[in-house]
Amino acid sequence: MSIHIRDISKTFGSFKALDGVSLDVPDGTLLALLGPSGSGKTTLLRIIAGLEFPDAGTIEENGADITERHARSREVGFVFQHYALFRHMSVFENIAFGLRVRKVPRAEVQARVEELLGLVRLEGLGGRKPSQLSGGQRQRVALARALAIRPKILLLDEPFGALDAKVRVELRQWLRRLHDEIGMTSVFVTHDQEEAFELADEVVVMNHGQIEQQGTPDAVFDKPATPFVMDFLGNVNVYHGRVENGRAFWHGIPIDYPDYPHAQARDARVYLRPHELEIAPAGTAASRPGTSLPARVLRVTRSGAISRVACRPHGSDAELHVDVPVDTARDLLLQPGVQVSITPRTPRVFIPGPEYVI
């Protein structure tokens, strides 16, 4: 089932929760809606589910306009962050709920629930109450319940947000496999970029009720369309510089920027990810005047297999962060006070528009 969303807007009181959102979800895709809290992700998901209705715009499923159709008559399964299981019912009855409402014959319910218990790897636990399960198991019950009616579309709103990190990683890998096995179209809401990038075929980055970018995880990460996306993907050095004649300047080092061929200088921001900077001891072959920046190491801290090196470029009071493998930091004898030179590998330049006033 493919979903086509055209120019959807939704206002709550005077607050615009969605502002002209258009989005295509191709059949069989697992799409992640990624964005900070309040960006409109849940509102968009609820509109796709038919639990909320837009003020303007349309939704189509396989080409049919379903904008006015209520959740009950859309073939969607929904999983929320908080388990929302019926506490007084057994696991079996929780999963069977949607089938009983639809008056499915008993024997068929029995067979379908057994099948689902197997699918979510909870065989033999049908008799338990939700309170007798772990958090991860409860979310798998919620998923089985959503799948019971054989939805064409599965919608998940931060389903693993309340679980601890290890269980979250396991469940997201498991969900990916399940999605592929069943061959559904799924939309997954998260504010966790790692989760979105690991799980999804397509990532949609939302901000203030609008879509900033849609693309594959690689495309979004390697070619962020806006400063917001770059910032949101985290841990980045931002430098306020200028651009003219097809070049931006970062501490005097020219960076090609053919999108702005004009002679009149404009303010620009240069974004550099810490792992996309090279660092070398000053005076070695790797330090090249005009292409690398002299700096002094302030601190070196370790995070797993990575050393985070905080530096101060000469003549600047900004800090620049460089990530290198721990072994590299050791080999280069990086420690506070050492003089180094830093070379940007893949700097990205953005010219602030009216919405990005510095």
Ligand code: ADP
């Ligand atoms: P997200 O899921 O990205 O955190 P939401 O879609 O839940 O964002 O909310 C977007 C904005 O709309 C928030 O500021 C929220 O307070 C507001 N909002 C959402 N639902 C309602 C509602 N039923 N009534 C009033 N405001 C709402």
Ligand code: MG
């Ligand atoms: Mg939400």
